[in-house]
Amino acid sequence: MLRLFRFLKPFRWLIAAVLVLVFIQSLSDLYLPTLMADIVDDGVAKGDTPLIWKIGSYMLLIAAVGGISSIGASYFSAKASASFGRLVREKVFGHVQNFSLQEFDKIGTASLITRTTNDITQVQQVLIMILRMMVMAPMMCIGGIIMAISKDAKLSLVLVVALPVLAGAIFAVVRKGIPLFKMMQVRIDKLNLVLREGLTGIRVIRSFDRTNYENKKFDAANSDLTETAIKVNKIMAVMMPLMMLVMNLSTVAIIAIGGLRIENGDMEVGSLMAFIQYAMQIMFSLLMLSMLLVMVPRASASAVRINEVLDMVPDIADNASVKNTGTRKGYVEFRDVTFSYPGAEQPALSNISFKAAPGEVTAIIGGTGSGKSTLVNLIPRFYDTAGGSIIIDDVDIRDLSQEALREKIGFVPQKAVLFTGTIAENMRYGKENATDEEMEHAAEVAQATEFIGTMKEGYGASVSQGGNNLSGGQKQRLSIARALVRQPEIYVFDDSFSALDFKTDAKLRAALRKETVDSTVLLVAQRVSTVLDADRIIVLDEGQLAGIGTHQELMESCDVYREIVYSQLSEEEIA
Structure with missing residues (x-):
């Protein structure tokens, strides 16, 4: 997947802006619990109202800065990832245009469509998460641990037990889910293939009364994808309850031990409240990393498939x-x-x-x-x-x-291929700057003027996808006219x-x-x-x-x- 990120180079300033804003947001989130502890210990406990207003004002200001940074980071990360997706799709489509028919035969049209749409979308989505979390999660985790230790080092021993358990559970779940994510992309390919064949061949299917057969074939492909998705979701569904259980048990342990330390005079109430918030921040940073680990394997599988297309060297290349x-x-x-x-x-x-x-x-x-x-x-x-x-x-x-x-060469294929648009646009496919006179002459030679003349819009008449609103003979004559316009x-x-x-x-x-x-x-x-x-x-x-x-x-x-x-x-x- 890292190889695909070379296409991020044009958007480096957007990425830099995201990283700076996420950094500011993380600092504000880490500083707020300390200010809250100061309000409770120095303001509420001592009845110092001016201090409460003063520190409360700082908290509002820092929260506002953090909120604005969060909004800005979301905007710039979405813009960078969407631009990245657009560029990769352009690169893939442009590269595929250079393929000979042998490359199309190797990969398959259905798979190429999936790779250009679904696979790039998977990478695009995980990129948004990476831009937001690759700075925030480590910083919140490390910063949270440092701040928690600064509040009470002995109470931090609870985290020494909880964090390895949480990390081990995440690793086990993700390790089991990775092969299934790769399998899902293959299942999507198969479903796209069956769907494409079913839609393009609908006339043949209905004429031979094979609708039930095609429905069964689609149901089989759909069921395979559904079963794989259910397996993945079952595995991933374990993660959230498991994390919440560890987090809640950790909170109970912190409150129990912290209560004893407050009773013995070794800790203040505000510090315990701040410690709990830092513990939650550490846990949630691991939760963010786990979400990233869930998405990255599937995106990596998609990235491999995209790179396969981009790395494929066409058998037919221009001589130097x-x-x-x-x-x-x-x-x-x-x-x-x-x-x-x-x-x-x-x-x-x-x-x-x-x-x-x-x-x-x-x-x-x-x-x-x-x-x-x-x-x-x-x-x-x-x-x-x-x-x-x-x-x-x-x-x-x-x-x-x-x-x-x-x-x-003016090539007229065995199967007449027309594109969505008008008759004039299809004829100008042969020669972009063809005049109306040239088109009319080509249509006359191709014996197409007869049916074009019966259409209300004439050369402006619309052609549906694949020319399905025209007969076989009409499509052939338009294909011939398209070649004639080229001269x-x-x-x-x-x-x-x-x-x-x-x-x-x-x-x-x-x-x-x-x-x-x-x-x-x-x-x-x-x-x-x-x-x-x-x-x-x-x-x-x-x-x-x-x-x-x-x-x-x-x-x-x-x-x-x-x-x-x-x-x-x-x-x-x-x-």
Whole structure:
């Protein structure tokens, strides 16, 4: 957890202010019992009213100073911890943005969400306690012991017995609770995962009438978390009664022994009252430390998880020697490319080589799991190749910065992803400063003007989370329009026409032909009708290059392609 506190550096003046104010508050709290003893012994006992008013005024002044210091310390500690939490969340989110898909696969989206929210909140909360207590608790404990001894050294022997018992009890409880705190964070991860799957997949769950199954799965995860939380709370619930028992027994012993010493003339009533208050301050300082010890293990477990994210080095990083691109714009070449997913027994792609030039449409087709999406995901470096190289504009993509590489590409993913906002905001995601004319033109090419025109607000119409208020075909067309607005050198369409009817598909491809005359187009498709007119068709079969050529050439030379064609088209259509 100490490693995370390096992010406190920008807030060092706030922390300094907290420490000074807590120090002043502690001094005032330690001085008040002595003043009270003086009032009782020198004022009340002797009937000296002016002295009572005088010392009482000092007490009011010191109490006011302590109160103001306490308020100030609370304010500055809250501000410092909240600012710290904001900064750490920014650092984590910014670092995660640099992750390749492999890092997301390793940690999991649900766990990343928990680490960015719940875990940072745990550290933030314990930071407030540390700022307030790391000065106050030790000072109150040590200062209280010194002041108690100054009042009556022999009576302090009661504390010699009570304090080790109290400290031992706290240690035993905290030691047993630490493993359970770590387990709780894992249980929260699991609950978040189940909840996220249940909410995002609600349509599938209801369509297959699996609501009861998902409820049972959620109940199981929820019960695991609840049982762990109950175990923790049971253990921690022992602490407070145990401490109160020790404190009350100590108070009884102090009063009993102190009463005898007053009777023998070895102690005065005011000193006994002050001693009791100092004993309570010492006990409460240990109580504060125990609360800190309860919170710190859970926050430490959270800090470890946050540091795991921050320490994770992305597999894909920009080369230190970034080169300029060549004179050719949009030229793509795969040279003997091989790729394997982590832990996979066989490569997803093996020895893939082909070229794609501007003004050409290169289609990629194959059976399910043949590696089509994997191939196009390598172009923007979502993953890095295990062997071979991918060349764009005469430069290996590993020698380009990721920003420079992705500026060249208009990528339309297999699953259309839209963001909460308006249609215009989603289209400008492709080009931030796109004009209204550019958006309208892109929407026209993408065959999206028809449904946008029916909306009352037009391009200002709202898009709900994930585009759930739009149909699959509408989402795909908006995704395509977003890429068109970008006007990139290379277009990558990863099975982006699957939700379109044949008529819209044909119209869109015809419009794309005119729009992309100066760009390279790579098109993944399941339907043969989508790739018939491509300049080049790449056929994949279990990660291998089964054939490459035009439709006619592949019908003559590639068995895999013929099987796909015959499974989709009638003899009349093939002819």
